[in-house]
Amino acid sequence: METQTIISVKEMYKRFPMGKTEFTALENLNLDFAQGEFTGLIGPSGSGKTTLLNILGSLDVPTLGEANVLGKSIGKLNTHEAAMLRRESLGFIFQSYNLLAVHTVFENVEFPLLLLKIPSQERRKMVQEALEWVGLSDKIRSKPPQLSGGQCQRVAIARAMVKKPKLVLADEPTANLDAANSHHILKTMLTLNQELKTTFIFATHDEKVISYLNRKIYLLDGRVDKDEVVTHNK
Amino acid sequence: MKIALKLAWRNLTGAGLRTWLNVLVLSFSFVVIIWLKGIMTGWDHQAKTDMTQWEIGGGQYWHESYDPYDPFTLAGSHAKLPSQLENAMKAGDLTGLLLTQGAIFPEGRMMSVVIKGLDPGQSILKLPSRKLGTTASAIPAIIGNMMAKHSKLKAGDYVTLRWRNANGTFDATDVLITDIFSSNVPAVDAGQIYIPLATLQEVMLLPDEISLIVLRDKTDGWNEIPGWKYKSKAELTKQVDEMIKTKSAGQTVLYFILLLLAMLAIFDTQVLSIFRRQKEIGTYVALGYTKQQVVGLFTVEGSMHAVLAALLSAAYGLPFLAWQAKAGWTMPVDTSEFGMAIAQTLYPVYSAGLVIGTVLTVTITTAIVSYLPARKIARMNPTDALRGKLQ
Known part of the structure; x- marks a missing residue:
């Protein structure tokens, strides 16, 4: 079956000013990502995983080269267009969950739908569905401080998935979780990847995450060290 | 939003x-x-x-020589009610006051005062002028609380009042304090003593003369009159x-x-x-x-x-x-x-x-x-x- 390329990175560089010199975080990257991938950007700290994820998420721009995400050239988007891309097509999962602490689980998951101006009734239905995917339907009125780390990350997954985005970017999603919770989260994301054909790109160096990936891109000092496709039955 | x-x-x-x-x-x-x-x-x-x-009514006419900040003008600032205002006077829409300098002698001390002749029958000002209509052995007079406090006078007290008449002659008599009124307006209280208008005109040898005219509130159509300065309410409350x-x-x-x-x-x-x-x-x-x-x-x-x-x-x-x-x-x-x-x-x-x-x-x-x-x-x-x- 032919798969559609949704991300294309060509000869991309990212440099950060460091005093009077520059630090090169990404160097001459050339990568393509197809729809439905469950891919990991793997590497030690400082290898450029998060920088690449931020650029793909239109939170940052490349210094040189091209990063095309869902047909949009990231470097050429203005702030409003970048926000629209994130709002409509991207989901984010963060290491420390980044939930809105004073909002309930329902309100946290509802947030992306509010931005999309989805009518209240439909919104409610979609939030409930997302919370069912992650098994938190009974925590609808709880607030993040009342939840465990694993539950918080499941809420974050529900928030990322509720609008059924084409692409989910997850930055070290299991870093603050124990093994059991990590596996639970990863299985949930894998199921959503298979059922909704959502592309997942992880930035990780966690072996548990790596074992679930069907494509592993190893980064070292801002360059692609190895890019391998794996087939396994999880 | x-x-x-x-x-x-x-x-x-x-x-x-x-x-x-x-x-x-x-x-x-x-x-x-x-x-x-x-x-x-x-x-x-x-x-x-x-x-x-208590003080200004709906506006006032001042005799052209009258200056409230200069007591020396009092001696020369008086005239008869202008003919243009006679009808208004009959209708009760205004009342006249005669002002002169004087002194009282409470407990032997001398206190400078402004003597004000007020019509006992007036109803334009809140001053209890009816208390000036009482017949007694002495001239009835009223003063305010502040004045009473400073002079240590109370209702029923007699006090000697001295003035200088139109001919420049000093004269004096005892007056009877018939009432002490309470007002929030210092200008009608501090250093003021009120006696009947007719009495003051008589002792001053200034029959029918007045220094200022107080107009009833909420009346209008008052015009400038020669020899008198018209002061509107707004001007007086400025x-x-x-x-x-x-x-x-x-x-x-x-x-x-x-x-x-x-x-x-x-x-x-x-x-x-x-x-x-x-x-x-x-x-x-x-x-x-x-x-x-x-x-x-x-x-x-x-x-x-x-x-x-x-x-x-x-x-x-x-x-x-x-x-x-x-x-x-x-x-x-x-x-x-x-x-x-x-x-x-x-x-x-x-x-x-x-x-x-x-x-x-x-x-x-x-x-x-x-x-x-x-x-x-x-x-x-x-x-x-x-x-x-x-x-």
């Missing part, structure tokens, strides 16, 4: 005590500013009413307006301090929020908010304090303000020594303009104060904000 309002409401209610402390401080500013402004308006209103009732304006300017400093305190709390909360909620700001941006929208959200959040404060003020402030308007505010010190028209108890007067103006001023100021620190968000790098790395 609707989303910003919804989120701001959730964020504020979620923040709990911090929000309510700010709202309480702000609501206190609302109530105090409205109350103080109300007191000033009430004082202005009361002073003008008292002056109208000093009060100026005095209230001066006092109001002083109070503006207090409003400013109150507002500053409230705004400091809001500003502090906003600055703290922006530093403590960096990850949240980054999350908003990652989820699809533009940075400008996040600035808007924080501004709405800050401004919403003012809206909540207005509601809280309505809850406890309205009953308080209503009670004050009814019961008044009694000054802790004796106001008779203040030298200006001020009642011992002031009744605040609130207008819709005052309430709306205060609410708008505080809300707009809060919005500005909320916006200023929120602008920093626009300069944030979202990737740094997400990691909470900003200093």
Whole structure:
């Protein structure tokens, strides 16, 4: 079956000013990502995983080269267009969950739908569905401080998935979780990847995450060290 | 905007005590500013009413030589009632007063006074002139509370009154204090003694002569008359307006301090929020908010304090303000020594303009104060904000 390329990175560089010199975080990257991938950007700290994820998420721009995400050239988007891309097509999962602490689980998951101006009734239905995917339907009125780390990350997954985005970017999603919770989260994301054909790109160096990936891109000092496709039955 | 309002409401209610402390401080500013402004308006209103009732009526005609600030003009400032005003006099729309310098001798001391001849039958001024209509062995006289206090005179006392008549001859007689009135207008009390107009005209050898004419309030059609200066009510109360304006300017400093305190709390909360909620700001941006929208959200959040404060003020402030308007505010010190028209108890007067103006001023100021620190968000790098790395 032919798969559609949704991300294309060509000869991309990212440099950060460091005093009077520059630090090169990404160097001459050339990568393509197809729809439905469950891919990991793997590497030690400082290898450029998060920088690449931020650029793909239109939170940052490349210094040189091209990063095309869902047909949009990231470097050429203005702030409003970048926000629209994130709002409509991207989901984010963060290491420390980044939930809105004073909002309930329902309100946290509802947030992306509010931005999309989805009518209240439909919104409610979609939030409930997302919370069912992650098994938190009974925590609808709880607030993040009342939840465990694993539950918080499941809420974050529900928030990322509720609008059924084409692409989910997850930055070290299991870093603050124990093994059991990590596996639970990863299985949930894998199921959503298979059922909704959502592309997942992880930035990780966690072996548990790596074992679930069907494509592993190893980064070292801002360059692609190895890019391998794996087939396994999880 | 609707989303910003919804989120701001959730964020504020979620923040709990911090929000309510700010709202309480702000609501206190609302109530105090409205109350103080109300007191000033009430004082202005009361002073003008008292002056109208006790001293100036609906305006006055002054003899052209009369100068209230120069007692030496009194001797020459008198004339007969102008013919143009005779009908008004018959209709009871005006009353005449004759003024002259004099002295009283309470307990052997000499006190300079202004002797005022007042028609016992007049009903234009609130002065108890009917007490001058009593027949007694001595000339009846009335004085005010302040004058009584300084001269140690009381009703029923006799005191020697000395004057100088039209021919320059000194004369004196005992007068009987028939009443001591209580007025908030020092100009009708301090250093003043009232005796019947006809008596004063007789002893001064100035039959039918008067120094000034007081017009009944709410009458109009008064024109300039040769030999007399027309003073409208507005002109005569101008000093009060100026005095209230001066006092109001002083109070503006207090409003400013109150507002500053409230705004400091809001500003502090906003600055703290922006530093403590960096990850949240980054999350908003990652989820699809533009940075400008996040600035808007924080501004709405800050401004919403003012809206909540207005509601809280309505809850406890309205009953308080209503009670004050009814019961008044009694000054802790004796106001008779203040030298200006001020009642011992002031009744605040609130207008819709005052309430709306205060609410708008505080809300707009809060919005500005909320916006200023929120602008920093626009300069944030979202990737740094997400990691909470900003200093």
